[in-house]
Amino acid sequence: MGPLIPNGILTDEWNIIIAVLIGLAFGFILEASGFSSSRKLAGVFYGYDFAVLKVFFTAAVVSVIGLYYMDYLGWIDMGMLYVHPTYVWAAIVGGAIMGVGFVAGGFCPGTSLCAVAIGKLDAWVYVFGILIGVFIFSEAYTVFEDLYNGSFLGYITLMDNFDIPAKWIILGVTAMALIAFFVSDIVRKRIKKVFY
Template identity: 90%
Template sequence: MGPLIPNGILTNEWNIIIAVLIGLAFGFILEASGFSSSRKLAGVFYGYDFAVLKVFFTAAVVSVIGLYYMDYLGWIDMGMLYVHPTYLWAAIIGGAIMGVGFVAGGFCPGTSLCAVAIGKLDAWVYVFGIMLGVFIFSEAYSVLEGLYNGSFLGNITLVDSFDIPANYIIFGVTIIALVAFFVSDIVRKRIKKVFY
């Protein structure tokens, strides 16, 4: 069964059509959830709007439960799915740089594309900035190569890292998400409203 294209059930030509359709849905969901507004996105860091936290963690929990359940039912082979590789220091340092970029610019790449589509000029500048950042990385690649390729731990999952079964990890992640949703509502009530 799944994944359909790697298993040859759908031909590779479908890949491009599916890419556009998935992108359409992705852009629509992000924009309709308010992710084309940098002021709404930044709210998560100041406690006046937790849409980012709620959308992001709901999506993560739904997708991980769904994928593992489909694997259990034999509809999809988890072993064939692409697991984002773990380069320990690259993940930490790259993530930290992205974090500063997020709170300074108010977008991440996906959300900035949505804002570009509805005419936010700050997002146009932001996307230009991302491209400059990619250019700087590429030109400085000889310096950054050690970080980029170093501390490689493989395409590991939390199941490998903690050596506990996936169902316990998924249950734990779900509980963390529910607690975060609950706490975020309490915090938002205590913080001065920001209108945007």
């Protein structure tokens, strides 16, 4: 049962080299897909380009289906996968801040680094803003600590929280993705008629 490359076969040095190679490949794919363009990324919020929504929704659906098939085949153990802890208000406030930054700057943290790598000046400004935000948060941590650690719900999943089998959650997420793709195409066509 997972990981697919068992511990002991690769040394720590090789794990680092593989991580760097995966990171480079991911950055190359982001750039090749046009995701280092703030106009393309902000297009989701303005309704003229839904490539980001489609790519990331597709990645989520393919990943969850692939993971559950690998679990079914005995290649991995889903019970061993890490579940990120849920802090409700921290997630809401942090998501709102990131959302405003995403709309205002046209980048998310990952795509901003991709754009920095190819020399985009607006991305440098965005990354500098991220660093300022990190500095402010770290220096004023005692002010934000209650929000940061409050409303902890534990290591929950949709299946655990709603007592619904995984197959129905996966079917629901897949249906949501297909509906989102359909609706986004309608919105994009209407925006295109109005502005172009």
